[in-house]
Amino acid sequence: MLNEEEQLDLVFRALADRTRRGLVERLVRGPASVSELAAPLPMSLAAVVQHLRVLETAGIVRSEKVGRVRTCAIAPDPLRTGESWLSDRRTGWETRLDALGALIDSPGHNPPGQDTPVRGPNTVEGTPS
Amino acid sequence: MLNEEEQLDLVFRALADRTRRGLVERLVRGPASVSELAAPLPMSLAAVVQHLRVLETAGIVRSEKVGRVRTCAIAPDPLRTGESWLSDRRTGWETRLDALGALIDSPGHNPPGQDTPVRGPNTVEGTPS
DNA sequence: GACACAGTCAAGTGGTCGCTTGAGTTTCGC
DNA sequence: GCGAAACTCAAGCGACCACTTGACTGTGTC
Numbered sequence: 001m002l003n004e005e006e007q008l009d010l011v012f013r014a015l016a017d018r019t020r021r022g023l024v025e026r027l028v029r030g031p032a033s034v035s036e037l038a039a040p041l042p043m044s045l046a047a048v049v050q051h052l053r054v055l056e057t058a059g060i061v062r063s064e065k066v067g068r069v070r071t072c073a074i075a076p077d078p079l080r081t082g083e084s085w086l087s088d089r090r091t092g093w094e095t096r097l098d099a100l101g102a103l104i105d106s107p108g109h110n111p112p113g114q115d116t117p118v119r120g121p122n123t124v125e126g127t128p129s
Numbered sequence: 130m131l132n133e134e135e136q137l138d139l140v141f142r143a144l145a146d147r148t149r150r151g152l153v154e155r156l157v158r159g160p161a162s163v164s165e166l167a168a169p170l171p172m173s174l175a176a177v178v179q180h181l182r183v184l185e186t187a188g189i190v191r192s193e194k195v196g197r198v199r200t201c202a203i204a205p206d207p208l209r210t211g212e213s214w215l216s217d218r219r220t221g222w223e224t225r226l227d228a229l230g231a232l233i234d235s236p237g238h239n240p241p242g243q244d245t246p247v248r249g250p251n252t253v254e255g256t257p258s
Numbered sequence: 259g260a261c262a263c264a265g266t267c268a269a270g271t272g273g274t275c276g277c278t279t280g281a282g283t284t285t286c287g288c
Numbered sequence: 289g290c291g292a293a294a295c296t297c298a299a300g301c302g303a304c305c306a307c308t309t310g311a312c313t314g315t316g317t318c
Contacts, residue, residue: 005147013145017276018134021214028221035294045295047277054275068285068294079219085150086212090205092157146306164264176307178265183305197264197315259318266313274305283296288289 004081010058011082019043020051024074027061031073133210139187140211148172149180153189153203160202 002010014020023037038048052072055061060079063072131139143149152166167177181201184190189208192201 005150008150009145009147012141015215016138016142016145018138019276021134021137024218028218028225030225033294043276044278046279046297049295050276065295068283070295074218074222076219076222079215083212083215083219086144086208086215089153089157089203090208090212093203093205096157096159148306162264172306173308174265175267175309179306194265199265261316261318263316264314267311269309269311271308272306275303276301277303278301279299281297281299284294286291286293288291 007059007078007081008085011060011078014054014058014060015082017051017054019048020055023048023051023055024060027072027074031071033069033071035069037072136188136207136210137214140189140207143183143187143189144211146180146183148177149184152177152180152184156190156201156203160200162198162200164198166201 015024019041022041026032026037034049034052035045037052038045041048052061052063056063056072058078059075061072062075063070065071144153148170151170155161155166163178163181164174166181167174170177181190181192185192187207188204190201191204192199194200
C-alpha cells in the first residue's frame with residue numbers, strides 16, 4: 001500500500017524517461033517478453049530489465065514468469081492516477097480563470113491591461129501575519 | 130521550439146518531485162511571488178528558485194519580474210500535453226482489450242483461462258526473422 | 259545615504275539514475 | 289546430458305539531482 005503522493009512520484013518519474021515511455025507504447029499494443037522489448041533498443045538487456053523494474057515499481061507494468069520467459073503487460077490504473085492529477089490541476093486553473101474573467105466583465109470594473117503583471121485575487125493567500 | 134518527446138521528458142520530470150507538484154497546486158489557486166511560494170516550505174529560498182526554474186524550463190510555470198519581486202503563474206499547455214499522452218495510451222490499451230474481449234466472446238472460440246499467462250494476439254509483433 | 263528585502267549566482271556535497279560488464283541460474287530443445 | 293536461450297544479480301562508473309551555504313545585486317523605504 002502506498003499513498004497517492006508516493007504513487008505520483010513513482011509514476012511521473014517512471015514516465016520521465018523516453019525509453020520507458022517507449023516500452024509503455026509498445027506494451028499498449030499487447031504483452032511482450034523482455035527479449036522482445038529489448039530487441040529494438042540500443043542498449044543491453046540488463047538495462048531494459050532495469051527500466052522494466054522502474055515501471056513495475058510504479059505499478060504501470062506487471063509481469064509474470066513462465067518457464068524461462070518473463071511476459072510483461074500494461075496495468076493502466078497508475079496511468080489513470082497521473083492523468084486525473086493533471087486533469088484536476090488544469091481544470092482547477094481554468095475555473096479560476098473563468099471566475100476572474102467574470103469579475104473583469106462585471107460592470108464598473110476597471111480591468112488590468114496587458115502591461116500589468118499577472119495577479120490573481122488571492123495573491124497573499126498563504127501569507128502569515 | 131522543442132519536440133513532443135523533449136516536452137514530455139521535461140514535464141514528467143518536473144512533476145516527478147513532490148515539492149514541485151506542491152508549487153503547481155499552490156499556483157493553480159493563483160499567482161504568487163517566489164518568497165510567498167517559499168515561505169511554507171522547509172527549505173532554503175535558493176532551493177525553491179531552483180525548483181521553479183525546473184518548472185519554468187518545462188513550460189509549466191511562467192514568471193515575470195517587476196521591481197524586486199518575481200511573480201509566478203501557471204501555464205497550463207504542458208499539463209495538457211502530459212495529460213493527453215497518458216489519455217492516449219490508456220484508451221489505446223482499453224480499445225485493444227475491447228477487441229480482445231470481442232474475440233473471446235465470438236462463438237466457437239476457446240478462451241484462455243486465468244492460469245494462462247497474459248498474451249495478446251500480437252505477441253511476436255516486433256520479432257525479427 | 260543606510261539598511262533591509264527579494265532574489266540571483268556559484269560552488270560544493272551526498273545521493274540517485276542510466277547504463278555497462280561479467281558472472282551466475284534456470285529452462286528448453288536436441 | 290549439453291549447449292544455447294532468457295533472464296538475474298552485483299559491482300562499478302560518469303552524469304545528474306536536490307539541497308545547502310555564502311557572497312553578491314538590484315530595489316524599495318526610512
